[in-house]
Amino acid sequence: MNKLDVAVLGLGRMGGTHVGAAKASPLVRTIYGYEPDPAQAELCGRELDIQTTSDLDSIMNNPEIKLVYIASINGVHAEQTEKALRAGKAVLCEKPMGESLAEAYRMIAVEKETDGFLQIGFELHYSKIYMQAKEWIEHGLIGVPVNCQCRYYASEFHGKNTWRSNSKGTLIGEKLSHYLDLQRWFIGSDVEDVFSMCAPSVVSYFNHPDNHQISLRFKNGAISNLNFVMYAGESDHTDPLLEMLDKQSDDGHFLQYHIFGTKGAIETDVFRRRIRRRTFTDGPQHLMNQIVETITFPKSEDQIWFHNTHGQNIRIAELVALGLSPENPALDSYETMKVGFAAEISDREKRIVKMSEMDL
């Protein structure tokens, strides 16, 4: 198989992760990096040990670069995706798909027009904890999934006066798009109605709300709820990342799904490193509930079970090298983005938003 040259746009925290995955891929030959500021480009080049530039056109005009990973700030995702697709490159762009519905739509329209390769960085589709849940659902082990509840309480790590805290977009695109996307994936039906509310914020320096409660009704009758609060867990700012789940498991952090079906239920719990499956049976006087499967994962496998960006990116290089299509179509990610933008409208206008209103 021919090896690829790839480029990573934006060499911050996520860009560094993308470079790490590209280095680990047997199919990647040379990795180029881009940062708009020349001094920053040079610094990142030294730290990451790759060739970097502050001239984006030199990347776009290099015919050897077949795949571009976009890990830049959200406000340039749409424009950089369009440039790369028009330059004939395959693109893995981080979520969110832009900061507005129009930007997200533009990404899809250009993908279609150029017949290009575009996948959005919803890497939870490659994370074992959620792949396991999806596999149990697909095998019918909980019957028909009818109700999906997600509880997510996270520490504020976006920082004061950063592009994130000052962002035009809300935390729905920046963070919750992952978790809305999973709800759509688990339920497996189109969303019909969206209702979202926010309480007054705890984090005073955000340009946007720090909490969201988003309810969805699906076309097949299922419902879901996402409860998110960004505040401050006790240990977040003092712990080295490797200790993250252990330290945060009982200090105010929660990231759990409860997926209820007609024959059973699934619980995922990131901070307990655990996924469980229950079955419901008809007892003499009550519905009976029994845990039938429990999987726990070791700390050494956190990345594979939780945010498997590494696995996703290695797979993307493979798909591009083999000339295959995206595994997780950008059009599906666009449906998730539409739900997120509908939630913003719902919150602003204090009403249920019909997904049919979101067609551009």
Ligand SMILES: NC(=O)c1ccc[n+]([C@@H]2O[C@H](COP(=O)([O-])OP(=O)(O)OC[C@H]3O[C@@H](n4cnc5c(N)ncnc54)[C@H](O)[C@@H]3O)[C@@H](O)[C@H]2O)c1
């Ligand atoms: N999939 C995930 O779980 C996940 C996790 C974290 C971040 N992200 C996404 O990755 C992206 C980057 O986040 P981050 O945490 O690395 O942020 P960051 O602030 O650490 O890095 C962003 C980088 O982009 C650079 N940049 C600024 N303007 C740019 C431009 N015009 N072109 C290219 N680069 C530019 C900045 O200098 C900075 O180095 C965001 O879109 C974020 O939503 C995704």
